[in-house]
Amino acid sequence: MTLEETINHFLSRAKQIEEQARQQSELGDLTQHQLSCLRKIDKLKHPLPSVLAEELSITKPTTTALVEKLAKKNVIKKVPSKKDKRAFHLHLTGAGKKLIRLHESVQAEVISQLTKNLNESEKDILGYLLAKTLSEE
Template sequence: MTHEQFAKYSFLLDRTARKVKQYAQQQFKSGDFDVTVDQWLVLKNLSENHLLSQTQLAQLVFKDHPTLTRIIDLLCKKGYMERIPNPNDRRSFQLHLTTSGEEKVRALRPQILEIREKAWENLSETDFEEFKRILNTIYMNLGGQEIEEE
């Protein structure tokens, strides 16, 4: 195995990650989902974790604070979530979905699971486990923190 061969994984990784996002976004668009792929990730995590602060949410979705601030701005503007002042700490907010946001998550979840499954055609459950293991190893090699398990 030459060095040149090793260097290719980064290109393939980036290309595939962008293809996956691109494919999902196109499906989102043709289905009139009214949210982007990244906005969905935020909504989904909020539906599973109540009253998070932005810092907590940022760690969950692996986005930096400025990026998350802007995504939240957009989702608030669309009426899917709200920032509630934290009574115990005036620096921070408690994030929560509005009724409209809860409905959106309920409506989209099954459709999105179906979209996500498309990538996995022609692959096995063993592949899935291997893939996760390798991705997480790379993530840790480069300084990533704690892999969430479930």
């Protein structure tokens, strides 16, 4: 198998494992884009929608639609800004925080399944090589 075929197979298998795990959990009705948005809100700690749009590299109208969908699912809430009453901050609800933890466990399961045939040394080498491919130097 060529390197390209191996990488494509690896990515396909990762997607398949994640999709199976998502369908068996409460994550099934959230898109990958919505999950990414939740994770970014969690990381940014109560961002303004404009900051979220910039971080996700999406337009403000797309962000508005995404925020509205997530608010309807009761996984985020819009909290008025104390400094500017026209603005609001995005907060995860308890359900949103639970979904973040659940998604993290799904990702851990994907990694576990993909690396189950590797010993610790091989896992270290794989981690090193993947990090090297992602470096921007």
